[in-house]
Each structure stands twice: as C-alpha cells, then as structure tokens.
Amino acid sequence: MSRRAAVPRGAAKAQDRGWAWMVLLAVVLLQGLTLGFPSCIGIFFTELQRDFHASNSETSWFPSIMVAVLHAGGPLCSLLVKRFGCRFAVMLGGLLSSVGMVSSSFCTSLSELYLTAGFITGLGMCFSFQAGVTSLRYYFVRWQALANAMASTGVSLGLTLWPLLSQYLLDEMGWRNTFLIFGGILLNCCVCGAIMRPVQLASKSLLQPVRPAEEPGREAEETQLANGGSPHPKAQPGKRTSCFQTLKKYLAFDVFCQNKGYQIYTIGMTWMMLGFALPHIYLVPYAIHSGVEERMAALLVSVIGFINIFIRPLTGLLSGLSFFTGRRIYLFCLAALLSGLSNFICVISAKFSVLILYCVILSIAISGVGALTFQVLMDVVDMDRFSSALGLFTILESISLLTGPPLTGFLVDITRNFHCVFYTSSFFLISAALFMAFSFCALERKNKLKEASNAPLDNSSKCQRNEISAEPLSERQSPPVEVRTTNI
Structure with a gap:
C-alpha cells in the first residue's frame, strides 16, 4: 500500500x-x-x-x-x-x-x-x-x-x-x-x-521525529543484538563510507558535478553574494559619514524593507506566469543586473533625496532576487535532491557572505573612500548576472543542437522501420501466423 x-x-x-x-x-x-x-x-x-x-x-x-x-x-x-x-x-x-x-x-x-x-x-x-x-x-x-x-x-x-x-x-x-x-x-x-x-x-506526527525507513537486514540485526549476539561484520559500515553517505545526503556534490544548470547557478550565486550584502551593511555608515542625520540614515533601510512588502509578492506572481516557465533565470539575472547598476546612484551623490531614490530602485531589484532565488533552484534541480542541493548552495553562499564585507571594509580603510563599497558591489552583481545569463543561454543552445542532431537519427530509424514493414511478406522472415478470435 x-x-x-x-x-x-x-x-x-x-x-x-x-x-x-x-x-x-x-x-x-x-x-x-x-x-x-x-x-x-x-x-x-x-x-x-x-x-x-x-x-x-x-x-x-x-x-x-x-x-x-x-x-x-x-x-x-x-x-x-x-x-x-x-x-x-x-x-x-x-x-x-x-x-x-x-x-x-x-x-x-x-x-x-x-x-x-x-x-x-x-x-x-x-x-x-x-x-x-x-x-x-x-x-x-x-x-x-x-x-x-x-x-x-x-x-x-x-x-x-x-x-x-x-x-x-x-x-x-x-x-x-x-x-x-x-x-x-x-x-x-x-x-x-x-x-x-x-x-x-494516521498514528504518527509529522512534526515529531520520524524513524527512518528500515534498511535491508536491519530488523534481523536488531533481533540478534537484543539476544546478546554480535552483528554481522558486513552490517557495520566503515566510518569513511558513513561520512560519504552523509555528505551525499546533505551536500549534493554529485548533483554539482553532473547538473550543469545547478553548477552554473551555484557558482554565479556564490560570486554574486560577495557583493550582494555590501549596501545593507555600509549604507547607513556611508550616509552618516556624508553628513546625513543618524535618524534619517536609519530610515533608508526601512524604506528598502517597506517597498519589499509590496514588490516581493508581485514578483512572485509575475514569475508564475506561463511566459516565464523555464525562463525565470533570466528574470532573476535582470533583477541582479538592476541591483548592480543602482549602486552607481550612491556614487553620484550622497544627498538624502538621492539616497532615497537609490533605496527605491534597489528595493525593487532585490525583491526580484529574494523572490526568485529558491524558485530558480527548484527549476534546475530535481525535487528529490532539492534538500541536499540547498545544503551545498547555502554553505557556498555563506562563505561569500562571510568574506565579502570584511574585504570591502579593508578597501575602505586603505582608500578612506566609501565609494569602494558600491563599486565593488556593482562589479560582483553585474558580472554574476551576465555570467549566469550567457551561460544558461549557451546551455539552452547546446541542448537544442543536441536534440536537433538526435532528430535525424530518430527519423531515419522510423523510415527504416517503415521500409522493412513495407516489404512483401514473402521476402521477410516472419513468425508463424496465429489465428485468434476476438469479440469487438
């Protein structure tokens, strides 16, 4: 059952x-x-x-x-x-x-x-x-x-x-x-x-710990242990094998090596995250350093969050349209590209009115990034491996989030110029967006060419089958005729 x-x-x-x-x-x-x-x-x-x-x-x-x-x-x-x-x-x-x-x-x-x-x-x-x-x-x-x-x-x-x-x-x-x-x-x-x-x-709770599925021979092994016996030597996997199985279950290295779409997306996101968090960390210090009052500087981050409340659900609805089926990655790349380009507004001027304009544009862009990040991952990875693929994805992402801000802060300390933050963020966001967009486009083209090259082979085999079936019955070696009576 x-x-x-x-x-x-x-x-x-x-x-x-x-x-x-x-x-x-x-x-x-x-x-x-x-x-x-x-x-x-x-x-x-x-x-x-x-x-x-x-x-x-x-x-x-x-x-x-x-x-x-x-x-x-x-x-x-x-x-x-x-x-x-x-x-x-x-x-x-x-x-x-x-x-x-x-x-x-x-x-x-x-x-x-x-x-x-x-x-x-x-x-x-x-x-x-x-x-x-x-x-x-x-x-x-x-x-x-x-x-x-x-x-x-x-x-x-x-x-x-x-x-x-x-x-x-x-x-x-x-x-x-x-x-x-x-x-x-x-x-x-x-x-x-x-x-x-x-x-x-039924009789179990989904929110309570559920016992894993029984492995072959597990019941017999437990019975033997309960009776004071020792398990069969083959029933005790080595530490190395157990570690490998755990890594395979929670970190999808095999998916990363075999799935080109997941490979491109993971590399692109890891690269992009080196610059994605920089405006969120350094925007308020940059505004205060440029003469904006502290209360007004704090308001800038709230503006980003307030606009997100409305734009994020709209982005989710937009990506759900049939037109974007299979094309969400390009919508995601467009949002990342807009995020990178918006950073140049801060370089132009640090006036409060200009920073408000920057926050509005940045909020619209990052709403698209936030709403589509996991949806694109679901598009490129089979759902039965999604959990483990997400584990590897978030760990690589966290390495970038850990190293990006301190390295950028080091640049600010050397140059004494907060513009380095926004230049660096733009570089990583724009380059990652272009890399993912062109890579997925090339991958699609490669898959289409592969399908097109396989099509003539399929047609020729069909024609060959038709030719064989069109030959006279006497020229073909056929099995004995079996007469059956059916009711129609």
Missing part, C-alpha cells in the same frame, strides 16, 4: 485550515525576527567602531559572521528537525539567539562579539528560521505555495521595523542596553515554536 493511501481521509483536516493559519502567522514573525534582524546591524557600526577603536574591516566581521552562520547552519538544522522535530528546533534557536544577544551586551572586545552576537545568535536564528519554514510543508498541502509567499513577507516587515526600533533604542539607551533588549525580543521565537503543535496524520 502506498504511503498516501495509508493516511486516512480525516487526517488531512488538520492541514490547510484552522490552526495551520496560526502557524503561518508564527512563521511570518519568525522570518521578521531572524532574516530581518541583520539589516539593523549597520546602525550600530559607528558606535562599535568608536567604543572598540576598530577599523571598518574589523567591525564588518560581526555582521558577516552572523549572516554566514544563519545560512550555513542549514544541514545541522535538518539533522535537528529530523531527530527532534520542528517545534524543538525553533525553540532551541530562539533560546540561542537570546543568549547570544544578552551575552553580547557584556562584551569588552570585538572578538567576544564575533562569538556571541555573530556565531551564537546567527546559529540560533538559523535553527528558528529554517525549522519554521520546514513546518509549513506539514501544515499546508493545498495552499502550500500561498503559505510560502505570505511567510516571505515577514522578511520585509523585519527590514522595515528593525532599523527604526534600533535607532530609537540606540539614541535612548546605547548599544549595550539595546542588545540586552534585543535578547528579550528574540525570545519570542520560542513562543512561535510553541505554537507549532504536532499535526496528527
């Missing part, structure tokens, strides 16, 4: 209705609390530099570590969800995030801040965010696409509210007390996790 048939009809009533929408609201809040949080770090940039007497490069390691760990912890989060369930992973993430920010308020050096607010808080946010998104596939079946689209608006809400709250608390209490308050706010991730009560399907 298939797995679908084993689930009773009444079991699906817990999905797509009732409490599922409360879980969706919790995931919206989770995305705002986690993915939206790094957007406010730039507001503390100047204060941290002043208190720790640090350079731009040294200070930028703090948000870089946080964002990198937030993305790179995906495989570890998958293990937690598989072993303990989504609710436990979300609540553990909220606890780690809170502990990291509370501890960071007592830090006396940037290196301590790297560990507390960077690594611990970043890892906690990773657990809460990714486990929360995973829970949606259990609570929603029919409306899963709608639920994912609505959940992504939480990022935009976080981008809008975190900078405003951060600037207010910073002016009133200083960065240490602000980080302490942030620790309390991030505890709300635990509340969101508590809402994710188990969904009962």
Whole structure:
C-alpha cells in the first residue's frame, strides 16, 4: 500500500485550515525576527567602531559572521528537525539567539562579539528560521505555495521595523542596553515554536521525529543484538563510507558535478553574494559619514524593507506566469543586473533625496532576487535532491557572505573612500548576472543542437522501420501466423 493511501481521509483536516493559519502567522514573525534582524546591524557600526577603536574591516566581521552562520547552519538544522522535530528546533534557536544577544551586551572586545552576537545568535536564528519554514510543508498541502509567499513577507516587515526600533533604542539607551533588549525580543521565537503543535496524520506526527525507513537486514540485526549476539561484520559500515553517505545526503556534490544548470547557478550565486550584502551593511555608515542625520540614515533601510512588502509578492506572481516557465533565470539575472547598476546612484551623490531614490530602485531589484532565488533552484534541480542541493548552495553562499564585507571594509580603510563599497558591489552583481545569463543561454543552445542532431537519427530509424514493414511478406522472415478470435 502506498504511503498516501495509508493516511486516512480525516487526517488531512488538520492541514490547510484552522490552526495551520496560526502557524503561518508564527512563521511570518519568525522570518521578521531572524532574516530581518541583520539589516539593523549597520546602525550600530559607528558606535562599535568608536567604543572598540576598530577599523571598518574589523567591525564588518560581526555582521558577516552572523549572516554566514544563519545560512550555513542549514544541514545541522535538518539533522535537528529530523531527530527532534520542528517545534524543538525553533525553540532551541530562539533560546540561542537570546543568549547570544544578552551575552553580547557584556562584551569588552570585538572578538567576544564575533562569538556571541555573530556565531551564537546567527546559529540560533538559523535553527528558528529554517525549522519554521520546514513546518509549513506539514501544515499546508493545498495552499502550500500561498503559505510560502505570505511567510516571505515577514522578511520585509523585519527590514522595515528593525532599523527604526534600533535607532530609537540606540539614541535612548546605547548599544549595550539595546542588545540586552534585543535578547528579550528574540525570545519570542520560542513562543512561535510553541505554537507549532504536532499535526496528527494516521498514528504518527509529522512534526515529531520520524524513524527512518528500515534498511535491508536491519530488523534481523536488531533481533540478534537484543539476544546478546554480535552483528554481522558486513552490517557495520566503515566510518569513511558513513561520512560519504552523509555528505551525499546533505551536500549534493554529485548533483554539482553532473547538473550543469545547478553548477552554473551555484557558482554565479556564490560570486554574486560577495557583493550582494555590501549596501545593507555600509549604507547607513556611508550616509552618516556624508553628513546625513543618524535618524534619517536609519530610515533608508526601512524604506528598502517597506517597498519589499509590496514588490516581493508581485514578483512572485509575475514569475508564475506561463511566459516565464523555464525562463525565470533570466528574470532573476535582470533583477541582479538592476541591483548592480543602482549602486552607481550612491556614487553620484550622497544627498538624502538621492539616497532615497537609490533605496527605491534597489528595493525593487532585490525583491526580484529574494523572490526568485529558491524558485530558480527548484527549476534546475530535481525535487528529490532539492534538500541536499540547498545544503551545498547555502554553505557556498555563506562563505561569500562571510568574506565579502570584511574585504570591502579593508578597501575602505586603505582608500578612506566609501565609494569602494558600491563599486565593488556593482562589479560582483553585474558580472554574476551576465555570467549566469550567457551561460544558461549557451546551455539552452547546446541542448537544442543536441536534440536537433538526435532528430535525424530518430527519423531515419522510423523510415527504416517503415521500409522493412513495407516489404512483401514473402521476402521477410516472419513468425508463424496465429489465428485468434476476438469479440469487438
């Protein structure tokens, strides 16, 4: 009996209705609390530099570590969800995030801040965010696409509210007390996790740890061990084989080597992420350095988040049109190209009105990038390998997010010019967009030529079969005729 048939009809009533929408609201809040949080770090940039007497490069390691760990912890989060369930992973993430920010308020050096607010808080946010998104596939079946689209608006809400709250608390209490308050706010991730009560399907809960499928011979081995015997030598795989199987399951190196589309997209995204996060980290310090008031500078990031609330769902609807089926990668490249070109506006002038124009254009562009990143990945990778392909994708992405801002900060320290930030960001974004667009175009052309070259062979074989069948029966060696009576 298939797995679908084993689930009773009444079991699906817990999905797509009732409490599922409360879980969706919790995931919206989770995305705002986690993915939206790094957007406010730039507001503390100047204060941290002043208190720790640090350079731009040294200070930028703090948000870089946080964002990198937030993305790179995906495989570890998958293990937690598989072993303990989504609710436990979300609540553990909220606890780690809170502990990291509370501890960071007592830090006396940037290196301590790297560990507390960077690594611990970043890892906690990773657990809460990714486990929360995973829970949606259990609570929603029919409306899963709608639920994912609505959940992504939480990022935009976080981008809008975190900078405003951060600037207010910073002016009133200083960065240490602000980080302490942030620790309390991030505890709300635990509340969101508590809402994710188990969904009962048949006799098991999808949100509770499910035992993996039994391996051949596993039952006999367990019986032998229970009786005091020793397992068969062949039943104990070596550590190297076990490690290889784990890497193959959670990091799709085989897909990377065999799937050219996934290979191009992963390399392009890894290259692009070296410059993608730079405006978010350095925009506020650049505006303050250019004479813009601190409150107005914080407003710039909120403008980006506010526009994202409306543009991101529209981009998702646009990409869903039949015209873009198989062409979403080109829409994605167009958004990345526009993001890179928009950075030149900051180089022209640092007036507040010009920066507002820049934020509007940048927000429209990055809405397309954010809405299409995982959709394009689904287009180029088979869904049965999507989870492992996503693991490798996010780890390589996190390496770029970790190294890009500090290297750019080093350039700013040397040149004493913030324009390096936007030139560097434009270079990586534009070059990555062109690389992916031309590479996918060449890949499509190669596939079409391959299909065209195979077509004559197919036609010739068909003609040959027709010629053979057209020969007289006497000239062909045929099997004995079998006469059968049928009722029509």
